[in-house]
Amino acid sequence: MDIRKIDDxxxxxxxxxxxxxxxxxxxxxxxxxxxxxxQEEPGQPLMADIETAAREHGLDWVFMPVQSGHITDDDVNRFAPMIRDAEKPVLAFCRSGTRCTVLWALSAARNTPVREIFTKARNAGYDISGLAPRMAQQACEKG
Structure with missing residues (x-):
């Protein structure tokens, strides 16, 4: 398992x-x-099976599917309170980890300096510099 820590x-x-x-x-x-x-791609494990394993191991489970390459403001609006209120630490996954990082970055931009977000993402192996305009827009949302 390739876990990439964004922060604590x-x-x-x-x-x-x-x-x-x-x-x-x-x-x-x-x-x-x-x-x-x-069913995003053939051979992918069923989320219901991962959910069952998560519950068996005492983990809280959140299924919040997002279409790759098409993260909407509604997706960010659902992710922001979920991640704020989730029991931590959180492990979020998708096909490559990028989608999760983008969701985190856009929601974090409401309360965290953009430079800090870019640094954390880069340290985890993700270049999200192309998100700068959307992050600026999210910074206006606050919350």
Missing amino acids: TISVAPQISVEDVAEAANLGFKTLVANRPD
């Missing part, structure tokens, strides 16, 4: 397996967030 509250990962859930729990994660829809 959230880490992201590419697609996890049912077997990875036990490792996530052993590493101390409290909430597992799936930002990937079922």
Whole structure:
């Protein structure tokens, strides 16, 4: 499992397996967030199976699928309070971890300096510099 720590509250990962859930729990994660829809590609594990494993290992489960490359303001508006209120630390996953990072960055832009967000994402291996205009717009949302 390729876990990439953004900060002490959230880490992201590419697609996890049912077997990875036990490792996530052993590493101390409290909430597992799936930002990937079922059947996005052949061979992908069913989210219901990952949910079952998450619950068996005492993790809170959030299924918040987002279409790759088409993250809307509504998606950010759902993600922001979820991540704020989730029991931490959170492990969010999608196909590559990018979608989760973008959701986090756009929601964090409401309360965190953009430079800090870029640095955290870059340190986790994600270049989100193309999000600068959307992050500026989100900074006006506050919340």
